[in-house]
Amino acid sequence: MTRFWQAPAHTHGKAPRTGILLVNLGTPTAPTAAALRPYLRQFLSDPRVVEIPRFVWWPILHGIILRTRPAKSAAKYASVWTDEGSPLKAHTEKQAKLLKGFFANAGERDLVVEWAMRYGQPSIRTQLDAMRAAGCTRILVVPLYPQYAASTTATVIDEVADCLRHWRNLPEIRYVRSFPGEPTYIQALANSVREHWKRNGEPDRLVLSFHGTPKRSLELGDPYHCECLKTARLLGEALALPPEKLVVSFQSRFGKAEWLQPYTQPTLEAMAQAGVGSVDVMCPGFVSDCLETLEEINMECREAFLHAGGKRFGYIPCLNERDDWIEALMAVCVREMGHWLTEPQPDAGTLERQARLARDRGAKA
Ligand SMILES: C=CC1=C(C)c2cc3[nH]c(cc4nc(cc5[nH]c(cc1n2)c(C)c5CCC(=O)O)C(CCC(=O)O)=C4C)c(C)c3C=C
Numbered sequence: 001m002t003r004f005w006q007a008p009a010h011t012h013g014k015a016p017r018t019g020i021l022l023v024n025l026g027t028p029t030a031p032t033a034a035a036l037r038p039y040l041r042q043f044l045s046d047p048r049v050v051e052i053p054r055f056v057w058w059p060i061l062h063g064i065i066l067r068t069r070p071a072k073s074a075a076k077y078a079s080v081w082t083d084e085g086s087p088l089k090a091h092t093e094k095q096a097k098l099l100k101g102f103f104a105n106a107g108e109r110d111l112v113v114e115w116a117m118r119y120g121q122p123s124i125r126t127q128l129d130a131m132r133a134a135g136c137t138r139i140l141v142v143p144l145y146p147q148y149a150a151s152t153t154a155t156v157i158d159e160v161a162d163c164l165r166h167w168r169n170l171p172e173i174r175y176v177r178s179f180p181g182e183p184t185y186i187q188a189l190a191n192s193v194r195e196h197w198k199r200n201g202e203p204d205r206l207v208l209s210f211h212g213t214p215k216r217s218l219e220l221g222d223p224y225h226c227e228c229l230k231t232a233r234l235l236g237e238a239l240a241l242p243p244e245k246l247v248v249s250f251q252s253r254f255g256k257a258e259w260l261q262p263y264t265q266p267t268l269e270a271m272a273q274a275g276v277g278s279v280d281v282m283c284p285g286f287v288s289d290c291l292e293t294l295e296e297i298n299m300e301c302r303e304a305f306l307h308a309g310g311k312r313f314g315y316i317p318c319l320n321e322r323d324d325w326i327e328a329l330m331a332v333c334v335r336e337m338g339h340w341l342t343e344p345q346p347d348a349g350t351l352e353r354q355a356r357l358a359r360d361r362g363a364k365a
């Protein structure tokens with residue numbers, strides 16, 4: 001009995017195999033309180049997500065939040081649920097399939113592409129095990145967050161490191177930290193806005209709504225806020241928008257503490273009250289539509305803006321399955337994989353020679 005797993009017998013001269021693991025946040029398996037409870041328990045128990053000391057947070061989480069929030073959140077999830085299940089899960093799965101296809105078309109047919117959720121299923125652990133079984137000796141982890149936050153990106157890396165603690169024969173491992181200014185990502189966002197405007201006309205304001213984080217994390221050195229502003233600035237430049245037409249705000253506040261400001265819904269209401277007639281809202285920090293975009297923005301915020309006197313509310317969908325986004329994702333992966341892809345693979349003859357030399361050396365030793 002050993003604390004580290006047995007690896008397949010080591011063979012000399014075996015060609016490396018590369019795998020990409022796309023990771024998104026996580027989502028419940030059904031829009032019900034029963035399915036929400038374990039998902040929220042796992043998510044909100046993560047010290048990267050809620051940084052309050054455990055002895056203070058535990059009674060609040062178990063005594064209040066997990067008793068009340070599952071039913072409320074389930075009703076919201078029910079309003080966006082599809083035949084394919086949770087939108088976040090459906091989009092992430094399709095993105096992985098498309099990415100694999102795009103790489104295959106570019107000649108990388110041996111590449112393994114899997115997807116996982118940080119909370120819930122399929123877990124990072126399950127998918128790393130599948131990649132190990134598929135013979136991956138090089139793994140690129142891609143948290144699907146263009147802007148780095150400790151509460152999203154870092155926790156994915158924590159979990160990967162935790163899973164690898166049990167491996168005897170570690171893979172080469174790399175991860176994409178963030179890509180807030182990646183030109184192909186900015187271009188995909190700009191294309192999506194231009195297409196929307198071609199169909200619907202230009203609004204008075206373009207609102208870029210990012211998921212919020214506690215203000216304290218910014219004060220403690222989390223670069224998330226800066227990275228959101230960077231994406232917003234570059235998108236504004238790509239669209240040649242006058243600065244007064246572009247508004248950045250933060251949504252999905254959780255708990256009582258102050259979060260990054262300005263908050264999206266009050267911003268939209270104040271704009272409507274100040275006479276701004278039309279807005280388009282886009283969420284560049286989410287690469288897949290999910291509860292936070294489809295329900296909070298396209299339902300709750302739409303209603304709030306129109307109720308406050310706004311005339312026209314447009315929602316520009318996330319990048320989802322757009323070709324230009326999958327190409328951007330591919331560009332991000334290729335850059336991070338570096339020589340993993342460009343290194344010429346040894347031909348069969350070379351591999352056989354290497355194996356023979358290794359056998360001979362072994363026999364002499
Ligand atoms: C895009 C980046 C995200 C950051 C940053 C982020 C921080 C963050 N979130 C919570 C609490 C909740 N978020 C919830 C849903 C949710 N959050 C993100 C992304 C980020 N979160 C996504 C993609 C989703 C949608 C999941 C889906 O299934 O569609 C939820 C659950 C829903 C609910 O009950 O409201 C909570 C809770 C905190 C506390 C936090 C930073 C500290």
Ligand SMILES: [Fe+2]
Pocket residue numbers: 211252
């Ligand atoms: Fe969140």
Ligand SMILES: [Fe+2]
Pocket residue numbers: 225226229
């Ligand atoms: Fe900043």
